[in-house]
Amino acid sequence: xxxxxxxxxxxxxxxxxxxxxxxxxxxxxxxxxxxxxxxxxxxxxxxxxxxxxxxxxxxxxxxxxxxxxxxxxxxxxxxxxxxxxxxxxxxxxxxxxxxxxxxxxxxxxxxxxxxxxxxxxxxxxxxxxxxxxxxxxxxxxxxxxxxxxxxxxxxxxxxxxxxxxxxxxxxxxxxxxxxxxxxxxxxxxxxxxxxxxxxxxxxxxxxxxxxxxxxxxxxxxxxxxxxxxxxxxxxxxxxxxxxxxxxxxxxxxxxxxxxxxxxxxxxxxxxxxxxxxxxxxxxxxxxxxxxxxxxxxxxxxxxxxxxxxxxxxxxxxxxxxxxxxxxxxxxxxxxxxxxxxxxxxxxxxxxxxxxxxxxxxxxxxxxxxxxxxxxxxxxxxxxxxxxxxxxxxxxxxxxxxxxxxxxxxxxxxxxxxxxxxxxxxxxxxxxxxxxxxxxxxxxxxxxxxxxxxxxxxxxxxxxxxxxxxxxxxxxxxxxxxxxxxxxxxxxxxxxxxxxxxxxxxxxxxxxxxxxxxxxxxxxxxxxxxxxxxxxxxxxxxxxxxxxxxxxxxxxxxxxxxxxxxxxxxxxxxxxxxxxxxxxxxxxxxxxxxxxxxxxxxxxxxxxxxxxxxxxxxxxxxxxxxxxxxxxxxxxxxxxxxxxxxxxxxxxxxxxxxxxxxxxxxxxxxxxxxxxxxxxxxxxxxxxxxxxxxxxxxxxxxxxxxxxxxxxxxxxxxxxxxxxxxxxxxxxxxxxxxxxxxxxxxxxxxxxxxxxxxxxxxxxxxxxxxxxxxxxxxxxxxxxxxxxxxxxxxxxxxxxxxxxxxxxxxxxxxxxxxxxxxxxxxxxxxxxxxxxxxxxxxxxxxxxxxxxxxxxxxxxxxxxxxxxxxxxxx
Numbered sequence: 030x031x032x033x034x035x036x037x038x039x040x041x042x043x044x045x046x047x048x049x050x051x052x053x054x055x056x057x058x059x060x061x062x063x064x065x066x067x068x069x070x071x072x073x074x075x076x077x078x079x080x081x082x083x084x085x086x087x088x089x090x091x092x093x094x095x096x097x098x099x100x101x102x103x104x105x106x107x108x109x110x111x112x113x114x115x116x117x118x119x120x121x122x123x124x125x126x127x128x129x130x131x132x133x134x135x136x137x138x139x140x141x142x143x144x145x146x147x148x149x150x151x152x153x154x155x156x157x158x159x160x161x162x163x164x165x166x167x168x169x170x171x172x173x174x175x176x177x178x179x180x181x182x183x184x185x186x187x188x189x190x191x192x193x194x195x196x197x198x199x200x201x202x203x204x205x206x207x208x209x210x211x212x213x214x215x216x217x218x219x220x221x222x223x224x225x226x227x228x229x230x231x232x233x234x235x236x237x238x239x240x241x242x243x244x245x246x247x248x249x250x251x252x253x254x255x256x257x258x259x260x261x262x263x264x265x266x267x268x269x270x271x272x273x274x275x276x277x278x279x280x281x282x283x284x285x286x287x288x289x290x291x292x293x294x295x296x297x298x299x300x301x302x303x304x305x306x307x308x309x310x311x312x313x314x315x316x317x318x319x320x321x322x323x324x325x326x327x328x329x330x331x332x333x334x335x336x337x338x339x340x341x342x343x344x345x346x347x348x349x350x351x352x353x354x355x356x357x358x359x360x361x362x363x364x365x366x367x368x369x370x371x372x373x374x375x376x377x378x379x380x381x382x383x384x385x386x387x388x389x390x391x392x393x394x395x396x397x398x399x400x401x402x403x404x405x406x407x408x409x410x411x412x413x414x415x416x417x418x419x420x421x422x423x424x425x426x427x428x429x430x431x432x433x434x435x436x437x438x439x440x441x442x443x444x445x446x447x448x449x450x451x452x453x454x455x456x457x458x459x460x461x462x463x464x465x466x467x468x469x470x471x472x473x474x475x476x477x478x479x480x481x482x483x484x485x486x487x488x489x490x491x492x493x494x495x496x497x498x499x500x501x502x503x504x505x506x507x508x509x510x511x512x513x514x515x516x517x518x519x520x521x522x523x524x525x526x527x528x529x530x531x532x533x534x535x536x537x538x539x540x541x542x543x544x545x546x547x548x549x550x551x552x553x554x555x556x557x558x559x560x561x562x563x564x565x566x567x568x569x570x571x572x573x574x575x576x577x578x579x580x581x582x583x584x585x586x587x588x589x590x591x592x593x594x595x596x597x598x599x600x601x602x603x604x605x606x607x608x609x610x611x612x613x614x615x616x617x618x619x620x621x622x623x624x625x626x627x628x629x630x631x632x633x634x635x636x637x638x639x640x641x642x643x644x645x646x647x648x649x650x651x652x653x654x655x656x657x658x659x660x661x662x663x664x665x666x667x668x669x670x671x672x673x674x675x676x677x678x679x680x681x682x683x684x685x686x687x688x689x690x691x692x693x694x695x696x697x698x699x700x701x702x703x704x705x706x707x708x709x710x711x712x713x714x715x716x717x718x719x720x721x722x723x724x725x726x727x728x729x730x731x732x733x734x735x736x737x738x739x740x741x742x743x744x745x746x747x748x749x750x751x752x753x754x755x756x757x758x759x760x761x762x763x764x765x766x767x768x769x770x771x772x773x774x775x776x777x778x779x780x781x782x783x784x785x786x787x788x789x790x791x792x793x794x795x796x797x798x799x800x801x802x803x804x805x806x807x808x809x810x811x812x813x814x815x816x817x818x819x820x821x822x823x824x825x826x827x828x829x830x831x832x833x834x835x836x837x838x839x840x841x842x843x844x845x846x847x848x849x850x851x852x853x854x855x856x857x858x859x860x861x862x863x864x865x866x867x868x869x870x871x872x873x874x875x876x877x878x879x880x881x882x883x884x885x886x887x888x889x890x891x892x893x894x895x896x897x898x899x900x901x902x
Contacts, residue, residue: 073119105856108302116310126247157198165178352377394423411443479553524550796824
């Protein structure tokens, strides 16, 4: 076998090998895929899926890539097996109707055995059980003995894009770590002996809805070689984590923990591997603009970061450490992916903020989880898992992980039942393309031409109805009153993209009118969402497609204003600011950007003034299409989340702003009219958001504000300029009144409590008082408990109250003698609060808790009294 090759050398060797064989070398696509059905890029072929499905024409016949991928479906195996990862690189070579099986197999063999130097007698291959052609090529053309070619079933060796569409058999190459075991019992499922490192997919059939396979006229090749797996083989290490792609990150974490990877127990090694893998993943995700959140890919990122923090704690790291480990991952990635180094500061700032946030979550939730684990026998209830999540922010996946380590399970059905309301909050508020619509379009893609977009030049067109969908199902005609999705052969309607919403307007024809409310793009098709207002619409009908020009002008003004806003932020605040998301609609614009602190009032005023100056200076928009390399050389800024081909559309307001953008824009900045900032706020760690209006919406916004000011002026009977002083005066009066009210509440609570002293019970030398005080808030309840304890002397006071409907408050105040007996206020009050569906805690001598089920209050107080009686006897 050849001498040691680094991971970087393996990657470059692969690309050079296929570049020399006339393959077009393409950069890695984004981890944020174009395919709306996939959360993250999970395979090297994903960027080419529209080509394989016949939805897009390939610009070249051969391609090769090193593709960044993220998969979390086997996250529990990360660190526990030799080769499971969340982040990995897939090296691929692709043929779009050019070479096929014989050439793909020959090059895979040449690359593996000659270029990388793998001993031929250590390579075993698999083929689909019915693929006699591939079997014969390996045996007769390559010369592999028949007994080292394994036939495997469809589950392992047949690839399909879905239930229907392009598909075909696979052939896989495996490396044999233990050839001394002989060839009599080759079992490719034995991952202690074999590792699959190269997969060749022969896309040669089209499968219809009945499962019938028809040969494709244009056959394709899709391959994937795992970079980490090849590194393990060539670097002769026992697992992927000990390759030079990951091990330096593992070593950085081990140094912080003060341990030696080679001399620690298996559990510590697993945690170090998890940290090495996950930090590599999150560095690339944050570099691509993904930020931690509670939904979608942001949730995947948050989950990975939190696993890193928890595994750091498991190996003894008690301080913040993720930015330090991330620096090692950034250094490893920067030569192949320079964007990672360019975003280093943002990556480390995001990690620091998320780690700090989660450490507080761990502190709050770990004690309760420990108590739950101590009480559980086989399973953690869904109710307890939900309480950890809802009250303490403890991720249910983390609860599952900890439970698994203790040999327990989690009642996920019970958890999901209680989580339904929270899930609804995370769902998108706006209408999206139903998956059935997308699935139908996938099936019909080969039968339809992609939609021709005319909207940059025209506001109307004569178009033909290509497809009608009702509830995702194709129909031939629709009547008045029907909600329908329509695909035209050509359209002037802009489809939602790049943060800009789709156009509105009408389709009209022979006695038919359809109101179009939204337009979305699915692969190469524009889907018009509308309602038939009058008449009957049928497939094949000719219609006039007319956009709502007033709406288009407003969205164009807002989109151009967004470009000016980014330019102003870079000029006035920080040149390093970059976009982290946007929304452009007919009424306003929203712009998210990477920045660690709030903007000052002065900065916002400067930004607003600068943008209005640029508007008044009337810069013409220069719009052109050019090679992406030329655009970048000119300094054009890429819009967040957009995917770009070899040629890009550039929007240039000379001397002010130049960006790559597919949206609609004004022809001159003067058309924007006016620009007004509405708000500026933080939306995530290190992410700020500006909302603004432009054009006619500014007047509408100011009219509303003027009406509010007039109303307040009339109510307070002051001039507009005196409103602030009047409100300040009222706030001062209100604070004074509230303080007086709080004092009175406290006095009332103490007065009520004093009447209860006669109910105190003696237990030896101690006195205990456990009772309910109705209508007392938590703060007053605490004052009452402390006052009562002073009068009791050595003893314990536990008070419960229902301050408002649906809530329960508890306070426990214990003397030093009670605490010395081992009875602690924090533990007792936390335990009884659980009975009321809540939780809490505090110091051994003073603690508070809350609950949600007031009906359980008597039971909880009875339990408190019982625990005190037992503990103090």
